[in-house]
Amino acid sequence: MSLPSLSALRSIRSNGGRTLRWRWLSLRAHVVALLLAAYVEVTFRLVPVDRLARHLGTPLDRSAADGPLPPELDLEDLSYRQWLRVTAIDRIYRWWPFGDTCLRRSLAWGRVLRGRSPRLRIGVARGDDGLVKAHSWLEFDGRCLGSSTELAYETLGR
Numbered sequence: 001m002s003l004p005s006l007s008a009l010r011s012i013r014s015n016g017g018r019t020l021r022w023r024w025l026s027l028r029a030h031v032v033a034l035l036l037a038a039y040v041e042v043t044f045r046l047v048p049v050d051r052l053a054r055h056l057g058t059p060l061d062r063s064a065a066d067g068p069l070p071p072e073l074d075l076e077d078l079s080y081r082q083w084l085r086v087t088a089i090d091r092i093y094r095w096w097p098f099g100d101t102c103l104r105r106s107l108a109w110g111r112v113l114r115g116r117s118p119r120l121r122i123g124v125a126r127g128d129d130g131l132v133k134a135h136s137w138l139e140f141d142g143r144c145l146g147s148s149t150e151l152a153y154e155t156l157g158r
Helices: 006-014 018-046 049-055 080-094 102-112
Strands: 119-126 132-140 143-145
Touching: 018 049, 018 080, 018 102, 049 102, 080 102, 102 119, 102 132
Parallel strands: none
Antiparallel strands: 119 132, 132 143
16 A cells, blocks of 8 residues: 655645545544444344434424425535535445335434434335335424435335
């Protein structure tokens, strides 16, 4: 392994250390996302979903939705750290060997966004092929994260 050249180190330092800091925060966010994904995977198999969601700070909202889904959240509305963690979770689940489901992703997102009081929603819809499809997403601040606009999902009630 070769060491970086002095000019490369100077360029990082002349940038106010922002490049190095960003890489460190990105690496840290990805490690945290990986550990969180593993935790969600294990507990998802052992604990009921509503209890797991409550434990992660994202209670399952079983109330009927009032009309259509709220608009999709613009990721620029998140703080920098929240954006970094949400995108890291998204990247981890793209390569997750146990399947990339919207429920696992929503539970992990809910954990990193728990300060915004997100609610987990689970809905079902009948597809064009006649099969019933399920989807989960988060709702908070009058917006959704992870919503799907391809079908009109009805939220599951009690």
